[in-house]
Amino acid sequence: MAFTLRVNGQTHTVDLPGDMPLLWVLRDGLNLTGTKYGCGVAACGACTVHVDGAPVQSCQLALADVDGEVTTIEGLGTPEAPAPIQQAWIEHQVAQCGYCQSGQIMAAAALLAETPAPSDAEIEAAMALNLCRCGTYSAIRAAIRAAAARLQEA
C-alpha cells in the first residue's frame, strides 16, 4: 500500500507495509541512512528522529501512524551547514565510533527546542534513553551545555 509522508521538507510516496517501522522506511525505503538501527525495541535511542519537533524512536512508529513532519539527522543540518547543536558536537569532539550520535544529537536538539536552558537533571532525563557504548557521555553533557549557553547569548 502506498503512503505519503513528509521527511526533511520533502514529500515522499512509498509502497511499503503500513506496519513497517519508520526507521526502516527511512533507511531502506528512502536511503536516509543517518538514522541508525541499534535494537528495534526502543532501548538504545540510535533511531531517534523528530516528528513535528518531538523526539521519537523511529523503530517504534509504524509507517501508517506517521502523522506529522519527520526530521532526520540529514534534515537537521548538513556538512556544509551544520545546525548549532551539530556545531557544538564538533567543537566538543563528542563522537568516537559515532554510530549512536545521530540519535544523541536528535534527542539533544529536541531537548533544547523545548527547554532552551536545561538543568543538568533535565539534560540527563532527556538523554537517558540514548545508549553510547563508547562512553562519550561527558562530552555529550558538555556539548549540550555549550549549545544551551549559545542559545542564551543569541
Add this chain to the structure above:
Amino acid sequence: MGRAARIARRTFLIGSAAVAGGVAFGVWHLHRPAPNPLTAEAGASLNPFVIVDQSGTTIITPRAEMGQGIHTTLAALVAEELDLAWEDVRVLHGPPAQAYYNSALLRGEWRYHPEGLSGWQSALADTLGRVGKVMQLQVTGGSTSTLDGFVRLRMAGAAAREALKAAAAERLGVPVAELATQDGNVIGPDGTVIAYGELAEAAARVDPPAVTLRSPEEWRFLGRSMPRVDMLAKATGTAEYALDVRLPGMRFATVRMNPHLGGEMTGFDPEPALAMPGVERVIDLGTGIAVVARTTWEAMQAAEAVSVEWGPAPYPDTTEDMFDSIAAAFDTRRNSRRRNDGDADAALADAGTVIEAEYRVPFLHHATMEPMGAAALFTGARLELWSGNQAPVLHAEKAAEAVGLDPDRIVLHTPMMGGGFGRRAETDFTVLAARIAAEMPGTPILLTWSREEDFSHGFFRPAAIARMRGTVAEGRVTAFDAKVAAPSVTRQAMQRMSGFAPPGPDQGHVEGLADQPYRFGAYRVEGYLADLAVPVGFWRAVGNSFNGFFHESFVDELAHAAGADPLAFRLAHLDDPAARGVLEAVAEMSGWDGETEAGTGRGVAMTRSFGTPVAQVVEVIDDEGWIRISRAWVACDVGLALDPGIIRQQMEGGLIYGLSAAAMEEITFAGGRVEQKNFPDHDALRITGAPEIAVRILESGQHMGGVGEPATPPAMPALANAVFDLTGERIRELPLSRRLRFVA
C-alpha cells in the same frame, strides 16, 4: 628520537610512484636484504601513505576507524612532516586504501565502479600492480596502531615534502635550501607560493630524497588535540558504516543461525516466510537460514516466521555447568607458570594466616552499537565486500574460501565501524554476507543482524575463575599466589584464523596477572585452560579484562589484611616509575586521604596493559539504596602522547566500558542458548549512571603505550573496591548487580 631514527633507516626506505596527475609516496618495507631495495625484483613493497595530485593531498591510513580516533592521529603523523593545513587534510581507509592490500585491484581488475575512481586511484592500481605487493596481516587491534605508524607515516610525509621542494627548486631555479613549506604550499625565497598539487607531476620524477624526521620540539600537530577528521561526518549522519552501504538493485538480508552455538540445523520450513510480503529468498546456510527481502524489516519478520529445528551445542547447557567445567580445569595439568618470583610455597607455609579468595567473572558480549553485518556483491568471477572489520586480509581470505574464489578475486572495503572492541576481528558476519551474495549472483545484498542475533551469536569474553592465596607481614606482601582458569581465547582464535591452535603456554591467558609491575616477596601466577567450546574471542583488553579484576581486587584484600591504605600499600610494592606516577597522580587528583564520608565509598586500582599503566579512583555513593557511580579519576602514562584529546576520549570510554561490565553485564546460558536478547536484558551505563570523569595524561617518555584498551581493566576492580569501602562487603563475583542495584 635517536633510536627511532636508527630503526627507521634499518627497516624502511622511502619510495614514490607516479600516478595520473600526481605522485604517491610511501615507505618501502624490506622483506629481505637486497643490494638495491628500490626495485620490485629486490623484494621490496611500497606502502603508499600520501597521494598528491591536482585535487590536493590525500592521506591513506592503513588502520581502521572504530571510534578510537586512529585516522586522526595517523593523519597527524603525515601532516606533521608534510606541512598541510589541518582543515585540508583528507583521510581515506576505504576502497582506495584497500588498493594497497588487494592484488586483484593491483592488476587493474577493479572495474565495478570505474566512475567512482579518480584518475589517481585507477592509475595507482596499475602502478602498484607493476611494483608488486606482498599481502600482509593487516590488523587493527592490540592498541598497536600508533606505534606501528609512528615512524613510517612521518617518513612518508617528510619524503613527500622534500620531493615537492625539489620540484619547486627546479621550477624556480633556486636551491632547495631556500624553500619553505606551509599549509600545503611550497614558499619561494621571494614569497612565491606554489600549491603542492601544481608540483605533483614533477615531484614524481624526483628521486625520493633521504629525510631526517623533525624533532618533537618542532611539532605543530603531534602532541596536541587535533580536531578529529571523522567528526563532521559523524555529527551530520553522513559517516558511512557497512550497514549504510546502498547499491542499485540492493536486496536486504538477515540471518537466523543456530543459537546453540556450533550446533547443526536439522531441518527448516521456509514456506511461512516465503508467503510474507517483500520476501524473495530463504537460503539454507547449513547451520541456519538467511532471508532476503525488499527491506531489512521484512527480512527480519520473515526470519522469525521460519520454523527451524536446531541441533544441540557442543558445550554444557547452563552457565552453572560451564563454571563447573572451568573449575575442573584447576585439576588438570597446568598450562603456564609465567611468573614465579621467590618461593611461594615456603612463604605460604611459614605464614600464620593465609588469605584465600575465589573470584568469578562472567562471559561478556561486546555489544557494539552497530550490529554485525556487511554488504556484498558476487558476480561469479569476483566478490566485492563492504565490511567494518579489524582484520581485512583475514576477512577477505575467509570470504574467498566460503564462496570458492581465490583471495585475489575479493575486493574488501572497510567502512567506519559502529564500535569494534575486538568483535570485528572475527570473520563470521563477513563470511555470511559473502555466502548470501554467492546465492544471488549480480544482486548486491546487505546483511544486517538483528540485535537479538547479535547478542546470541557472540565471541564472548570468557568466563573465568581465579583462586588466590596471599600472606602479609609488617605491611608487605610476603606471598601472592594466583591461579586462573578459563577457556583459552588465544587457542580458539588461532584455530579459527589458521586452523591450528598453538600448543604450549598461553601468555594471553595470564596477561594482567603475571606481567604486572608489582614487587612481592613471592609472586606466582599459573594458568589453567578450561575445555569448553563456548565461542570466546578478543574483548577490549582481552585477558587483562579478567586478570586485572582478580589482581587488583586481591591486592586490595591484602592491603586491608595488612591494615594499610590501599593506595599507599600499592605504592609500597612498586618501584616502576610510570606505575608509581599514575597512582600518585590519581591520589592527588582525587584528594585521596584514605577517608570517605558515610554513604560514600572510594576504590583504587592500577593495571598495566598494552604498555600503558592506568590508575583509577572510582567513587560510589549510596543513593537511597541504589549505588551511584558518582566520580572517577583516571591517570595514564602513555609515554608519548600524540593526541591528548583522543587519549582522553579513550581513557573515558575504556573506563565506562569496564564500569558497565563490572556493574551490570553478563552473558548467561540456559538450554544451550544465550539468555540475553537485547539491551533491556543487558544494559550498560547511560548518561544518568556515568560518573564525572577527570583524566590526566602523563608522559614519562620511556615507552609508547596503547590507549584503546588499557583503561578498561582497572575500572572493574576500582569499582568493586569502592563498593567494599562503601559497604564493607567484598564482592568477588561480577557483575556486581547480582548483589547490588546500580543507577544506570
